[in-house]
Amino acid sequence: xxxxxxxxxxxxxxxxxxxxxxxxxxxxxxxxxxxxxxxxxxxxxxxxxxxxxxxxxxxxxxxxxxxxxxxxxxxxxxxxxxxxxxxxxxxxxxxxxxxxxxxxxxxxxxxxxxxxxxxxxxxxxxxxxxxxxxxxxxxxxxxxxxxxxxxxxxxxxxxxxxxxxxxxxxxxxxxxxxxxxxxxxxxxxxxxxxxxxxxxxxxxxxxxxxxxxxxxxxxxxxxxxxxxxxxxxxxxxxxxxxxxxxxxxxxxxxxxxxxxxxxxxxxxxxxxxxxxxxxxxxxxxxxxxxxxxxxxxxxxxxxxxxxxxxxxxxxxxxxxxxxxxxxxxxxxxxxxxxxxxxxxxxxxxxxxxxxxxxxxxxxxxxxxxxxxxxxxxxxxxxxxxxxxxxxxxxxxxxxxxx
Amino acid sequence: xxxxxxxxxxxxxxxxxxxxxxxxxxxxxxxxxxxxxxxxxxxxxxxxxxxxxxxxxxxxxxxxxxxxxxxxxxxxxxxxxxxxxxxxxxxxxxxxxxxxxxxxxxxxxxxxxxxxxxxxxxxxxxxxxxxxxxxxxxxxxxxxxxxxxxxxxxxxxxxxxxxxxxxxxxxxxxxxxxxxxxxxxxxxxxxxxxxxxxxxxxxxxxxxxxxxxxxxxxxxxxxxxxxxxxxxxxxxxxxxxxxxxxxxxxxxxxxxxxxxxxxxxxxxxxxxxxxxxxxxxxxxxxxxxxxxxxxxxxxxxxxxxxxxxxxxxxxxxxxxxxxxxxxxxxxxxxxxxxxxxxxxxxxxxxxxxxxxxxxxxxxxxxxxxxxxxxxxxxxxxxxxxxxxxxxxxxxxxxxxxx
Numbered sequence: 001x002x003x004x005x006x007x008x009x010x011x012x013x014x015x016x017x018x019x020x021x022x023x024x025x026x027x028x029x030x031x032x033x034x035x036x037x038x039x040x041x042x043x044x045x046x047x048x049x050x051x052x053x054x055x056x057x058x059x060x061x062x063x064x065x066x067x068x069x070x071x072x073x074x075x076x077x078x079x080x081x082x083x084x085x086x087x088x089x090x091x092x093x094x095x096x097x098x099x100x101x102x103x104x105x106x107x108x109x110x111x112x113x114x115x116x117x118x119x120x121x122x123x124x125x126x127x128x129x130x131x132x133x134x135x136x137x138x139x140x141x142x143x144x145x146x147x148x149x150x151x152x153x154x155x156x157x158x159x160x161x162x163x164x165x166x167x168x169x170x171x172x173x174x175x176x177x178x179x180x181x182x183x184x185x186x187x188x189x190x191x192x193x194x195x196x197x198x199x200x201x202x203x204x205x206x207x208x209x210x211x212x213x214x215x216x217x218x219x220x221x222x223x224x225x226x227x228x229x230x231x232x233x234x235x236x237x238x239x240x241x242x243x244x245x246x247x248x249x250x251x252x253x254x255x256x257x258x259x260x261x262x263x264x265x266x267x268x269x270x271x272x273x274x275x276x277x278x279x280x281x282x283x284x285x286x287x288x289x290x291x292x293x294x295x296x297x298x299x300x301x302x303x304x305x306x307x308x309x310x311x312x313x314x315x316x317x318x319x320x321x322x323x324x325x326x327x328x329x330x331x332x333x334x335x336x337x338x339x340x341x342x343x344x345x346x347x348x349x350x351x352x353x354x355x356x357x358x359x360x361x362x363x364x365x366x367x368x369x370x371x372x373x374x375x376x377x378x379x380x381x382x383x384x385x386x387x388x389x390x391x392x393x394x395x396x397x398x399x400x401x402x
Numbered sequence: 403x404x405x406x407x408x409x410x411x412x413x414x415x416x417x418x419x420x421x422x423x424x425x426x427x428x429x430x431x432x433x434x435x436x437x438x439x440x441x442x443x444x445x446x447x448x449x450x451x452x453x454x455x456x457x458x459x460x461x462x463x464x465x466x467x468x469x470x471x472x473x474x475x476x477x478x479x480x481x482x483x484x485x486x487x488x489x490x491x492x493x494x495x496x497x498x499x500x501x502x503x504x505x506x507x508x509x510x511x512x513x514x515x516x517x518x519x520x521x522x523x524x525x526x527x528x529x530x531x532x533x534x535x536x537x538x539x540x541x542x543x544x545x546x547x548x549x550x551x552x553x554x555x556x557x558x559x560x561x562x563x564x565x566x567x568x569x570x571x572x573x574x575x576x577x578x579x580x581x582x583x584x585x586x587x588x589x590x591x592x593x594x595x596x597x598x599x600x601x602x603x604x605x606x607x608x609x610x611x612x613x614x615x616x617x618x619x620x621x622x623x624x625x626x627x628x629x630x631x632x633x634x635x636x637x638x639x640x641x642x643x644x645x646x647x648x649x650x651x652x653x654x655x656x657x658x659x660x661x662x663x664x665x666x667x668x669x670x671x672x673x674x675x676x677x678x679x680x681x682x683x684x685x686x687x688x689x690x691x692x693x694x695x696x697x698x699x700x701x702x703x704x705x706x707x708x709x710x711x712x713x714x715x716x717x718x719x720x721x722x723x724x725x726x727x728x729x730x731x732x733x734x735x736x737x738x739x740x741x742x743x744x745x746x747x748x749x750x751x752x753x754x755x756x757x758x759x760x761x762x763x764x765x766x767x768x769x770x771x772x773x774x775x776x777x778x779x780x781x782x783x784x785x786x787x788x789x790x791x792x793x794x795x796x797x798x799x800x801x802x803x804x
Contacts, residue, residue: 012455013455013456016456047475050475050479051478053414053415054419054482054483055482055483055485055486059481059491062478062482062493063482065474065478065493066474066479069471069475072468073449073468073471076453076465077452077453077468079461079464080456080457080461080464080465083461083464084457089461090463090464091464093467096542140519
């Protein structure tokens with residue numbers, strides 16, 4: 001089995017010793033155990049700080065090598081802790097564990113996993129502790145995997161080792177029907193489908209990064225998300241949930257990191273959207289929801305959302321483009337939010353969008369933009385209305401009953 | 403050329419930026435530059451601390467991986483700093499730099515250096531920054547080199563790259579005829595022979611570890627020891643000093659880390675010394691000077707010195723052995739010291755020992771034990787007399803004149 005420990009469960013030496021006891025308990029059940037571990041507490045931030053004391057723009061290759069030391073430190077400490085309990089253990093860096101990536105520093109993608117060294121250590125009876133969040137290029141240069149990196153390491157290792165399950169231990173107890181801080185009736189799901197989890201994660205649920213879930217789906221590796229502090233059973237993300245027996249809406253996600261940009265009075269001719277979105281892509285700004293109003297007299301409005309942290313950069317890019325294409329101007333609003341309902345059962349069943357819009361309307365919440373996937377409907381609303389929107393939708397889709 | 407920076411010259415980000423400027427200046431002179439760097443300030447101590455928060459006896463393999471991150475951090479920071487000055491640079495771990503060692507964790511010995519990656523990076527025009535103090539076994543496990551590790555990395559790299567010189571930049575200005583804090587007349591040597599430096603280093607001069615000097619001698623790599631804070635010329639350690647033209651005594655070293663153990667009333671029969679020193683060796687206690695008094699009526703005294711930190715452990719081992727061989731008892735004294743005079747010119751010239759003993763005698767300093775090599779004479783004395791002894795010898799051998 002592959003276990004991953006991250007977040008506040010790796011905060012300090014005492015917590016690492018507690019992880020060691022959990023790891024040993026898993027080994028005692030007769031399993032071969034591979035553990036992926038994140039960096040301790042604020043280590044990564046401290047290392048970034050150090051780099052910024054040297055230069056305001058640290059070299060990407062060097063920054064990756066620097067950051068990779070954070071997980072190496074925690075992996076050695078966990079291996080020491082396991083050994084001090086009388087069990088055999090060995091720590092491996094991402095490179096030693098065979099995590100080979102492309103050379104896109106700071107957000108490398110895993111190409112292949114060649115787990116020969118891990119297998120050799122498991123055969124020797126070792127509990128293998130792998131430093132998460134990192135890999136190595138074909139030229140043996142260290143890379144880091146970016147957001148969700150350690151989760152991705154864990155699921156990729158589980159896939160390459162043919163593990164029965166990948167257990168992700170973190171500071172939440174599992175996947176909930178909605179954020180329990182917003183909805184007291186929200187409850188933990190026993191299981192959830194890969195795609196539902198990916199949509200929930202992409203649209204604001206912080207439990208797991210969608211990228212790691214995607215690898216689980218691709219290789220059909222069940223992923224258990226559970227608390228590293230309790231023994232409650234957690235949520236199993238897998239692909240074997242019978243479609244007909246379940247509630248159509250499985251969860252509600254919200255995301256406050258949303259800003260809206262509208263280019264007003266755009267001449268409606270080919271190539272305009274390209275001009276705007278290409279220049280944003282070149283600046284590595286991810287654009288989310290895009291809506292273009294129906295054209296009136298050859299003039300239209302173009303609205304899209306970006307992460308709040310990207311807003312000022314996006315406006316700097318869009319304003320000159322807007323002028324050059326003869327638009328009237330640009331307006332922005334940083335304080336938007338997304339609420340989404342997610343469920344694979346929705347895809348062949350009409351009426352979910354209508355029920356969602358009606359529920360929000362009856363609660364007096366204005367919908368500004370709408371975007372959908374086959375298994376998700378997302379509305380952009382005012383951020384002050386988010387808590388109310390999530391509660392309203394939780395009730396409207398009877399999520400307290402599933 | 404190979405440069406090494408260590409000690410307080412790597413204390414913080416500002417100091418690393420200062421190193422970057424020195425490295426760039428060397429590159430500007432048209433040289434290919436390889437830099438070996440130590441861990442920053444207290445990093446190594448902090449990492450050891452962290453390991454001891456996990457367990458009182460950290461696993462050696464894991465501890466080595468943990469400690470190796472200290473030098474990796476500083477190597478990436480220096481590479482960033484060099485790049486921010488507009489020069490090409492790349493950091494390499496010991497493993498990437500091709501430093502292959504045996505698997506004796508915490509004090510691994512270098513087997514071979516295969517610097518292909520370094521050569522490739524130099525060809526690309528990079529300044530190559532190598533993390534010191536570390537290597538990798540044939541099985542790709544990280545090791546650390548123990549005391550003098552980063553100096554050893556630097557000289558070994560200089561040897562394998564065929565560098566013209568290995569420059570060791572540290573917090574002292576070079577090699578002095580005696581410790582300038584004890585002898586105001588002490589002055590910096592322009593050059594010194596490998597063997598003289600090894601003896602001085604072994605017998606207390608902190609400038610450089612004898613192990614690194616030994617590699618320099620073996621491969622005939624000149625080693626420059628100089629300050630990283632000034633531009634003063636430093637001391638060149640090399641093998642080309644004409645023997646006849648130099649002063650016979652080149653330097654005086656002192657060492658306060660000396661404790662003395664005497665086994666009293668030992669029956670003088672074969673195998674006694676073996677019994678005592680084998681049990682000390684098994685406990686990894688290094689024994690230095692050994693003196694056995696002339697036997698009177700088949701009874702003798704056996705005296706030896708150990709490092710002060712090893713004294714209580716040594717006594718625990720020696721006392722039962724002494725009883726079992728029928729000795730009268732053991733006495734110890736922690737507050738001893740060594741003073742040594744060193745010079746290759748001494749080896750074919752009689753009278754140096756006599757001059758040394760006479761000078762100490764005239765200064766009222768009692769000599770307790772004596773040990774010599776071909777190019778060194780060492781006396782064990784009371785630690786309170788050390789400063790006076792060093793000054794006396796500096797004057798007696800006219801070191802202020804060389």
